[in-house]
Amino acid sequence: RHCHRMKYFAVTAFLGLLAYLAWPFYHVWQLNQAVVAGDRASLSRLVDLPRVKIEINKKLNKEVDSVVGEVSSSFVRWLQEGIHRLGNDAVERLVTLDWVEAQLLAGSPAGRQEGFLAQVSYAFFDGLDRFRVRIGDPADTPVHIHMRLQGGHWPVIAVYH
Numbered sequence: 015r016h017c018h019r020m021k022y023f024a025v026t027a028f029l030g031l032l033a034y035l036a037w038p039f040y041h042v043w044q045l046n047q048a049v050v051a052g053d054r055a056s057l058s059r060l061v062d063l064p065r066v067k068i069e070i071n072k073k074l075n076k077e078v079d080s081v082v083g084e085v086s087s088s089f090v091r092w093l094q095e096g097i098h099r100l101g102n103d104a105v106e107r108l109v110t111l112d113w114v115e116a117q118l119l120a121g122s123p124a125g126r127q128e129g130f131l132a133q134v135s136y137a138f139f140d141g142l143d144r145f146r147v148r149i150g151d152p153a154d155t156p157v158h159i160h161m162r163l164q165g166g167h168w169p170v171i172a173v174y175h
Contacts, residue, residue, distance in 0.1 A: 038168045066109055145168060
């Protein structure tokens with residue numbers, strides 16, 4: 015009887031672990047589905063847009079840590095041009111759901127119809143509550159997204175290339 019309980023506990027724990035490991039992958043799939051369908055409501059639920067803006071602004075301030083990693087020269091150019099044109103609120107005005115969607119689809123030959131899943135070259139945990147996805151070939155200029163477990167789901171909190 016004790017052995018039966020231990021087996022039940024082990025199987026339950028194993029299934030729970032599998033579910034936890036699959037959870038952010040499911041959110042990446044949902045993100046792709048929202049992009050393919052042009053579903054703005056789902057996209058806005060899956061992307062924490064204020065946090066994406068905060069992380070880009072933190073990256074601009076060299077003295078503050080940001081989850082945004084090494085950015086490409088084209089990303090820096092885009093930011094510099096935006097700041098030159100729009101001033102200090104450039105990130106606020108440039109980083110929109112449309113922009114996030116464009117970044118996700120940047121490497122997709124068929125665009126919205128195909129989505130971005132076929133271009134994912136890396137997706138894995140970066141901690142217990144953090145998940146990273148790289149879209150595109152690392153030799154090119156891939157798009158990086160970071161997700162963080164918040165309130166029972168995995169919203170995108172950073173997007174950059």
